[in-house]
Amino acid sequence: METPWPGGQNGHPNSGWDGNPQPEQQEQQEPPPGSFGRPFTLVEALPYTPFSSIAPFDSSVLPSPSIGSALPAPPVTDLIPDADFGRLNQEFAIQNSTKFSQNALLQVQRLLERGNIPEFKFKAGPRPESSSNPSRTTAVATTLLAFSKMVYDQTSIPFRYPTPETPTSTPGDHKDVIITPVPTKQKLPVAQPPVPVKVEPSAAPVNRQVTTQVPVTPAHNKSASSQKARLEIVLPTKKELEQLASVRKSTPKTTTGPPTPAISTSAIPLPQQPGRPATKSPKPNPSVQPAQPVRPVQPIQPVQPVQPIQPAQAVAASIEVAAKRPESQPPQSSHKPVIAIELPKAAVFSKSESMVVADEPDEPSSLSLKKRKAEDLDGEDIYGESLDLRQRADAALNELRIFLQHAFQAEHAALAQHGNDMAFLIAENEATLTAAAQSKAQILVGKTISLNCYRKVPLDDLLRLLSLSEGALKWADTADVKVDETWSTADAEQWLQQLPYLEIAIRAARTSLRMMCGGRQDKQLYSEDTIEQCLNLFKRIVDGVVIPIAELRNASATSQLFRTLSQNKKRIVSLFNDCQKLFAMLSTLISSIDTSDTVSNTLEFTASRLIFMETANAEKDSVIDTQKFDGLRLVAMDMLSQIFLLNPEQRSGIFREILSSLEKLPLGKRARTFKLMDGTSIQPVSALIMRLVQTSAGKVDDSRGGGRSSTLHAGENGTEGVLGHPKKSFTIRDESHGAAEHSTAIQELDGVVTPLIETATKSASDVVSFIVNRALKSTKSGDTPYRNLLDLFVEDFTVCLDNPDWPASELLLRLLMRMMFQLVENDKSSVTAKNLALELLGTMGAAISKLRGHVRKSTSLLDTQDNDGLALFLSDLAASALELKSRPEHMVTWTGPYRATVEFLETRFSEDPHLASAISFIISDWGHKICTCYDGYQDDAAERDEELGRLAYRLREMIHDRQWLSNEYSFKEVSPSYAKLSYSITLLRSQLCEAFNTILNILLNSMASDQPTVRSKSLKSVNQVLETDPSILDGDSVVVQLILRCSNDSSTQVRDSALGLIGKCITMRPALEEQMTPTVVDRFSDAGPGVRKRAMKLAKDIYLRNSNRALRSTIANGLLHRVQDPEESVRDLARQVIEEIWFAPYHNSETSAVSQISLAEHVSLMVQTVKRGNVTNVLDKVLQSLLAPTSKAAQVSLEVCTKLVASMFDLVDNPESDDSSGPSGRDVLQVLMIFAKAEASLFTFEQLRLLKPHITSIVSSEDLAVSRAVVVIYRRVLPQLSSAHAPFLADVRKELMPAVSKVTRALLDDIMACLWIISTLLESSEHLARLVLSSLKAIFGLRIKSQTQPLDERSIRQFDRYSLIVGMAGKHCDLNSHLDTFKASFPKWNGSTVSKLMVDTVVPFAAPSRPLDVRKAALDAVGLVCQSAPRNYESANIYTTFQTVFDEQVSVLESMVLRSFKEFLLTEEKRSEQAAEAPTINGGKSEKKRELTVIGGTSYDDVASGTTQRFLKQIIRIATSTQDDHAFLAVEVLASINRQGLVHPKETGVTFITLETSSNARISELAFLEHKALHAKHETVIEREYVKAVQSAFAYQRDIVKEPRGATENTFVPKLHLLMEVLKISKSKNRQRFLEKFCGQLDFDISKLEMTEEVPPHVQYSRFILENIAFFEYVTVGEVHCIVTAMEKLVSSTGANIAQVIEADVFQVRMDMIDSVHPDPLGNMDPSQPIQPSLPNIELGKLRRLTAGSMVLLALWEVRTYLRKLYNLGTTSRRESKTKLQAKDLSKAPIKVQGMTGDKLWEEIGTIMTALTSRERMMETCKGLVELMNVDKEFLVQDEDEDMMNGEEGETPSADENEDGGEPSQPRRGRKRKSDSQGTPNGRKKRARSSSQGPRKRGRPKKVSLDAQMQDADHDGADWF
Secondary structure, eight states: OSSSSSSSSSSSTTTOOOOOOOOOOOOOOOOOTTTTTOOOOHHHHHGGGGGOOOSSOOGSSOOOOSSSSSSSSOOOOSSHHHHHHHHHHHHHHHHHHHHHHHHHOOOOOOOOGGGSSSOOOOOOOOOOOOOOOGGGOOOOGGGGHHHHHHHHHHHHOOOOOOOOOOOOHHHHHGOOOOOOOOOOEEEEEEEEOOOOOEEEEEOOSSSOOOOOOOOOOOOGOOOOOOOOOOEEEEEHHHHHHHHHHHHHHHHOOOSSSSSOOOOOOOOOOOOOOOTOOOOGGGGOOOSSSSSOOOOOESOOOOOOOOOOHHHHHHHHHHHHHHHHHOOTTTOTTTTTOOOOOOEEEEOOOOGGGGGOOSHHHOOOOOSSEEEOGGGGSSOOOOOOOOHHHHHHHHHHHHHHHHHHHHHHHHHHHTTHHHHHOSSSEEEEEEEEOOOHHHHHHHHHHHHHHHTTTTSSSSSHHHHHHHHHHHHHHHHHHOOOOOOOOOOHHHHHHHHHHTTHHHHHHHHHHHHHHHTSEEEEEEEEGGHHHHHHHHHHHHHIIIIIIIIHHHHOOOTTTHHHHHHHHHHEEEHHHHHHHHHHHHHHHHHHHHHHOOHHHHHHHHHHHHHHHHOOOOOOGGGSSSSHHHHHHHHHHHHHHHHHHHHHHOOGHHHHHHHHHHTGGGGGGGGHHHHOOEOOOOOEEEEEEHEEEHHHHHHHHHHTTSGGGGGOEEETOOOTTTOOOOOOOHHHHHHHSSOOOOOOHHHHHHHHHHHHHHHHHHHHHHHHHHHHHHHHHHTTTOOSSSSOOOHHHHHHHHHHHHTTTTTOOOTHHHHHHHHHHHHHHHHHTTTTSOOHHHHHHHHHHHHHHHHHHHHHHHHHHHHHHHHTTSSHHHHHHHHHHHHHTTTOOHHHHTTOTTTTTHHHHHHHHTTTTTTOOTTTHHHHHHHHHHHHHHHHHHHOOOSSSHHHHHHHHHOOOOHHHHOOOOOOHHHHEEEEOOOOHHHHHHHHHHHHTTTHHHHHHHHHHHHHHTOOSSSHHHHHHHHHHHHHHHHOOGGGGGSSSSHHHHHHHHHTTTSHHHHHHHHHHHHHHHHHGGGGGHHHHHHHHHHHGGGSSHHHHHHHHHHHHHHOOOOOOOHHHHHHHHHHHGOOOOOOOHHHHHHHHHHHHTTTOSSSSSOHHHHHHHHHHHHHHHHHHHSSSSOHHHHHHHHHHSSSSOOOOOOHHHHHHHHHHHHHHHHTTTOSSOOOOOOOOHHHHHHHHHHHHHGGGGGOOOHHHHHHHGGGGTTSEEEEOHHHHHHHHHHHHHGGOOOGGGHHHHHHHHHHGGGTTTTTTHHHHHHHHHHHHHHHHTOHHHHHHHHHHHHOOOHHHHHHHHHOOOOOOHHHHHHHHHHHHHHOOOOOOOOGHHHHHHHOOTTTTOSSSSHHHHHHHHHHGTTSSOOOHHHHHHHHHHHHHHHOOOGGGGGGHHHHHHHHHHTTTTTHHHHHHHHHHHHHHHHHHHHHHHHHHHHHTTTTHHHHHHTSGGGGTTTHHEEEOOOOOOOHHHHHHHHHHSHHHHHHHHHHHHHHHHHTTOSOOOHHHHHHHHHTTTOHHHHHHHHHHHHHHHHHHHHHHHHGGHHHHHHHHHIIIIIIISSSSSSSSSTTOBHHHHHHHHHTTOOOOHHHHHHHHHHTOOOGGGHHHHSSSOOOOOHHHHHHHHHHHOOOSSSSHHHHHHHHHHHHHHHHHHHHHHHHHHIIIIOOOOHHHHHHOOOTSSOOOOTTTTTOOOOOOOOHHHHHHHHHHHOOOOHHHHHHHHHHHHTOOOOOOOTTTOOOOHHHHSOOOOOOOTTOOSHHHHHHHHHHHTSSSSHHHHHHHHHHHHHHHHTTTOOOHHHHHHHHTSSOOOOOOOOOHHHHHOOOOOHHHHHHHTTOGGGGGGGGOOOOOOOTTSSSSSSSOHHHHHHHHHHHHHHOOOOOO
């Protein structure tokens, strides 16, 4: 490229192509003939061109040539002025480095960086031969000036010049190049391990050095060096070595020591103290120190920094080193040089050469450089932008001029009726440009505006161009373009034909507006009529085209029009695009010139309408795609933002318009259509609100005319703008002045920043307050969307929190956070408000936690070795900011995070002009932080204050001029990741993020709130925070303890939420499993079924991922117990989970060693689980269910169980030990017994043989558990064997027979069963027959003996054993085949069965005359025999004996009988089930008929029915008389009776409902299950008994449970809650009918109340009913309304009569007294006058009776009021008209008011129940009832309220206080029915009470008749039921 001046030449005059001196050149060589040393300059080339004839010749006529570059190379003399260059040389010559010189050096080095220099690759050509005389070689460094030499020494340009010895290779082969590092601020060096030497055969002939770079590690673990350390050895070429050798031949040897290699080490200057300016440092620059010799050593060791040597010396030294050889080598004839590499010894550490470095992060000093002013330069600007812009501007002007010439010619042609493609005639024969010409005109005009040459365009040309647009605009004024939904296809087609003209009109409007936006001062361009025409056109298109088409749907009425327009979608979309561009041009117009209020108001209204217009839900329902309309909506947002910016006085109105239109916003997925830079989406209105808030922080110039304003931040399109006005004068003039007078600089900045921040805060506060206040009055499911909108807004703001494009999100969230704090901390806030606050705080806390995590992660990924030091600074600053320990001055530093964020936004500003608001907001916030930082320090630190003063001046200038920063300073390019990290660091020290701990504390404290919903919501909010920052759970976290405490909360909802949170905690921190698992297992028995199921699912996950055997055993044990849960769904889930964790993992049929080990471990776990818990029966049922034929996995489960059994047999012989490594054989046998009970086919004969040795010890009783387990296994498995195993069976019988007389009852049961099984298999029962016969003989002998003398202890023991043997044999053995043998021994006995002989022989010992132990043994034996021979129950001697036992009511004996009944009934029940499940074979129909002939289908149903009917009352008596095991046994018998349907449902239904209220969980659960089954089958029968059942339940609670109250204390669970649970099966109408009857139980006759007890029975019964009513869980609103109405009716009817009696007899109020009372002047009657007691002489009995009735009614009214408040039915007066609710409302589920508990009601009822303790309390209670009937406490007259506020009347509680409950006896003022018109609302006069008016009679009471009734009742007390 040519040089711009004559005679110049690119590069150094004496250098080659690479800028370095060539070895063969010493003087300037003449170029060879025929070659050129450089291209011609313009002056030199001019004589050879045709332009020589042009005079005068202007260089602008000929464009400059461009070869590979757009800009010509500027001259060196223009880069640096001579004066500055001389000063630089002088400073470096005297080795006095200053900040100016260092910056100059850094700037030059940056220009020479590898990335800034284009790399060219040329093919190597032949090189001319040159002289090789080394004496002519001169180093270029010797001819350089001081500054140039410094650049040469400290700057290295990587290059590669190919030579024949080293051909060109790929770029990747030379990654390491010679680079002289730029000195930067670094920490003290620390020695590092040895660095390996890298030998690189480089062939660069010049500037070759041996460079050693040492890695530097600063103190305090901070990386200080940004250069990568390397050691490079550059070897000379062979040619150079030969040349040096030839020289050394004639040179005598002068040194005998080892060679000294030249080592150039990069200088590492010591850092300066933070904040201390570099100019104060007296130390010279180490980079210019002279070279120091270094002594070498052999080993490679870490080296200390040494001074660099000169490059020229380095070259020579390196060659000399290469040529020398060590002395130890003998000289050789060839004298070939030998290369030796020796490194110097590490320098000794010198403390004097070091300095202490502060811990604070250092501000990077090389990031920001101050730009040189254009006026300070000699010529053009540095890079030649002015020259290029001028050339482009001239070209743009020329192109526009040519276009205008053609356009005007086309105009003439059009007027002359000549057709052309640029202009045509439109309305009134006016010429106008075509659409394409209009578009080109806009482009060309816009180009001239952007190149600042628009003012050079002739005004006449512009006016003529403007006139070419008027025709189209006039046509648009008269054209009808509105779309009508009633159009036909023809109408639509006709409208479509107008679209080309409409398109031309829109583009003509854009052309006209574009010319007005150029900033010219010619008034002729700014035509008000043209602006109005453009505005009207836009408005008509929006109202008539855009909105109608966007709202058009494919409905039946408009389907034809919809179809026609959809077929022309492309044309309509093009029209929409043009309209969008016109809208954007109007936005530019109002920012460029002053417009009328009409224009701005019209545009504001249209923009708001477009923003909030609803679009189609699906693309198919709209003519155009919704995304196309979203573009128009975004332009509308821009327009509204521009109007908001330019008109500060209209901002509040714009906000009001936006906020009032929020209801129109869509919800759901369609809500978020605004795309952010990172790809996420938010609501467009969220973006609009944030942009407006950010705009509020921008500086506005109020000095423009017309009352309008424009921003100084404008200039988005680079426009010149109208002439501005001088800025406000300030004292501080420059940076140095600001540093000197820092206080004044801060004050001036504060005066500018504070109003901006306050304005933005005010705008944000208005938005937040509006949305929150509306959200508090709505719900998520309500009619208004504000509650859901608030959630959407908060989510949008949190999404934008770490996005530097939206800094207003932090301000909005901060203000929202403060409002939420107030709601939580305000005790008067409703529960709904607190829940809202907690939910939003959780969302914000999660966002802050996510931000902190992002900063940690980003910091860890930073490359702190970058050249500029920004990463290191941000890393240190982020670490301190996360701990809230960063110093304020570091946060606001000039090259800190704020600057990096602003620079990043500035680089994107040209692409997205809307970033101007974000930049303004961040700069204002930066300035505010600077002022806060300055004011926060009380001490005086000169350097800090001076720097803050400089910053204050800079920020003030940046606020007033957005381009000041880019004009004054340069900054290194900031990557998006660095920008996001920088902005995030600034957020960490914002008020929002600093309040993170406060938010967390509020959430944690709310977990202990007294309101369950608040506790639940706080748990969910904490969950949000934990998901983003699990580190909160680390260590001894209080969060974990609070969560565990909430898991035991009284509220089911809280416990459920806590379990969910526990699951999340365990997932995030698996180490918490051991701590939290016991809590999860405890919730298996939770009162809430949902909580139980959640706990089991959570425990399953814990079990499967945890290998801890103890933990697994705990979980399995808890799950097994839930198999017996009363809730069917819980039972099913428990069985399913057990199957999934115990059996499903082993479904595969692997037999590998690993599988066997796993199986063995699982067996150990099962054994341990069975050992630790009582789960034998439960596991049995689980296995049976698992292996049942109906189970889907029955086959694979059978295989798994078979494997488990086989594995357990390997452990049978394990000894008992304390070692927990393996289970003992004793415990294994217990598990095998369970498997045998479940499925006998799991065992093999060989396994049975292994168990045989264990039965030999049965007689010795070494271990009964082992013996019984083996016997049980035999009992279950032996029936599978055949007679082929006779020897084994005989051996087993031989071992078992001797044990019959010695083992316990339980073991004898199993032994006898085994003996009978063996006898059956061997077909030999003589052994058992002889055993039984001998026992019967012995018993008969004892009977004969007892007739003469009583039995002694020995005889009693013998009878006990003999009777037990006989009973067990009768239970298991059928010995009727030996009947003859028995008859032979008992000839007098005439029975027909052996079982009859047994009971007849034993039953005499059950007579009442026998000892208790004998009777017990006899009844046990008889019961055992009767189980297998039920016909004996019908024997007279048997049932009379049983009846005698029940009559005596001896529980021990009754248990014997009940146990017999239980076993018999369960056997019959099982037999019936098996018969029903048996498959029907050939004679299926006849079999069915046979079953129907017998009740139940079995032969003993008649026995069961008869026995049940005979003893049912006794069984019920036992079940309801206690709550112990004896009662539970009776309940089990009743349950079996109920399941078989042996009695009528009403006979057991009342009993089960009564037993549901038992405090014994087993009794309650069993009764509930049976009641539920009974209700499901016989609802119509059982519901008739519910009232009787309620009475029975009260008597049971009062007499047996000893707790007559209707609910449990503290938890407030109603005693009849299980009854209501069963009623949920029924229809709502049936439940309402029950509730009405239930409430009817409260009614009473005052004259018949029983008053014998301290608290009358009916009062106790009423309290029982009322407390149940209060705490029932109602299913529908209709049920609540029904019970409340019933109670109000009861009070109105019964209460009226009692109140009259009290008024007449207690307070002696008569009608004449009422008439004689005169009201006071205010019209209010003193309430004490009509009820003032005048010492009534009433007997105590009557007073107690009246008080008892008053207690019932007052308690009833409290419950009624409580229900109305609880379910938000309103405390409507009972006297108002009863309006029926809608049917749809009655069927809805009732919603409880959050935060309302039953504590106050419980206390209130308790207080009422103490009314009979004294005469005074009785009087107060009666007075309370009279006041209740006379005064509506729930309705207060306004006048009285005012009187109370004024203090004229006595202090009267408000309605809220009355509702909260208080002493019922305290009189409270309300609306008095006896007041005259002055005391009534609206002045209405109330009629006096009479017997003919009102819902009840209120005349004088008939005292005589009522008194007579009460007197009779005093003598004859009536029972209450």
